[in-house]
Amino acid sequence: MNATxxxxxxxxxxxxxxxxxxxxRLVADAYRVTAADLAIDELITGTAEFGDQVLPVELDVTSPEQWRSAVDATVSRFGALxxxxxxAGVLxxxxxxxxxxxxxxxxWRVNCLGPFLGIQAALHSLRRARGAAVVxxxxxxxxxPFAHHAAYGASKWALRGLTQVAAAELGPDGIRVNAVFPGPVQTPMLDETTQARLAQRATLGRLGQPTEIADAVxxxxxxxxxxxxxSELVVDGGQCLQIG
Incomplete structure (x- = not known):
C-alpha cells in the first residue's frame, strides 16, 4: 500500500x-480531505477544483449528530480517518x-464544545489509524488577555486545557493532540479597520497569512x-512579545 x-x-x-x-495544504501533502463548514454552498464552490480528493460536508460543530454524520461520511468515502x-471558531x-x-x-459552544465533540466522534477511527493526530x-x-474578549478568550483558554487533557488521555492510544496558536491573520474574521490597526502595531510589521497557519498545522x-x-505552537509574528 502507498504510504500516503x-x-x-x-x-x-x-x-x-x-x-x-x-x-x-493537506491536499498538496497527498491527504484526502473532508472539508466541513456551515457555509456549504461556498464550501462546494471553493473545493470543486480538488475533485474526488476533497469531500465537502455541511457541519454545525455544536451538533453531536452532525459530527457523527461527518465522520461516517469520511470513512465511507475514504475508508479511514x-x-x-x-x-472552526467564532470571534x-x-x-x-x-x-x-x-x-x-x-x-464556548463553537470554540471548545465543538472540538470536544469532534474528538469524541472521531475517536474510534483515530484509534484504528496509523499516525493519528489532532490539531x-x-x-x-x-x-x-485582550480587553473586550471575555467570551472569546475564555473559550480559547478552555480549548487550550482540552488539548492538554486529550493529549494526556489519548497518547497511550497512539493519538497525538496539539494546538496551534495563531496571532492576527489576514482573514475575513477580521474587518479591514482591525487588520490595519493590528498590522501597524505588529512586531514584524504585517499580519500573518492563512498559508502560514496551514504550514504549522x-x-x-x-x-x-x-x-x-x-504541544503549543505559537504562530503570531511576535504578538506575544509585546507589552500592553
Missing part, C-alpha cells in the same frame, strides 16, 4: 480563510459589562512531528 494512502483528514471551518488554506483539524467582542449569557455561551486551532487570546500532523504531543 491512509492520510485522511477532516478539517472544520474549511470554507474560507485559514480552513481553506489548511485544506489546500487519521487526522482531525478543529479549526466575538464585548465588554464584560455588555456581554450577554447567550453570546458568551455561544463562543486544535487555539489563539494568542489563550496566552495573554501540516507540520503538527506530519511524521516530522511524530514525537510531539500536548
Amino acid at each position: 494512502a491512509d492520510r485522511v483528514a477532516l478539517v472544520t471551518g474549511a470554507a474560507r480563510g485559514q480552513g481553506a488554506a489548511i485544506v489546500r 487519521s487526522a482531525l483539524v478543529n479549526n 466575538h467582542r464585548a465588554s464584560i459589562a455588555d456581554e450577554t449569557p447567550g453570546a458568551f455561551e455561544n463562543s 486544535n486551532t487555539c489563539s494568542t487570546g489563550a496566552i495573554r 501540516a507540520f503538527l500532523l506530519s511524521e516530522q512531528a511524530s514525537f510531539i504531543t500536548g
Whole structure:
C-alpha cells in the first residue's frame, strides 16, 4: 500500500480563510480531505477544483449528530480517518459589562464544545489509524488577555486545557493532540479597520497569512512531528512579545 494512502483528514471551518488554506495544504501533502463548514454552498464552490480528493460536508460543530454524520461520511468515502483539524471558531467582542449569557455561551459552544465533540466522534477511527493526530486551532487570546474578549478568550483558554487533557488521555492510544496558536491573520474574521490597526502595531510589521497557519498545522500532523504531543505552537509574528 502507498504510504500516503491512509492520510485522511477532516478539517472544520474549511470554507474560507485559514480552513481553506489548511485544506489546500493537506491536499498538496497527498491527504484526502473532508472539508466541513456551515457555509456549504461556498464550501462546494471553493473545493470543486480538488475533485474526488476533497469531500465537502455541511457541519454545525455544536451538533453531536452532525459530527457523527461527518465522520461516517469520511470513512465511507475514504475508508479511514487519521487526522482531525478543529479549526472552526467564532470571534466575538464585548465588554464584560455588555456581554450577554447567550453570546458568551455561544463562543464556548463553537470554540471548545465543538472540538470536544469532534474528538469524541472521531475517536474510534483515530484509534484504528496509523499516525493519528489532532490539531486544535487555539489563539494568542489563550496566552495573554485582550480587553473586550471575555467570551472569546475564555473559550480559547478552555480549548487550550482540552488539548492538554486529550493529549494526556489519548497518547497511550497512539493519538497525538496539539494546538496551534495563531496571532492576527489576514482573514475575513477580521474587518479591514482591525487588520490595519493590528498590522501597524505588529512586531514584524504585517499580519500573518492563512498559508502560514496551514504550514504549522501540516507540520503538527506530519511524521516530522511524530514525537510531539500536548504541544503549543505559537504562530503570531511576535504578538506575544509585546507589552500592553
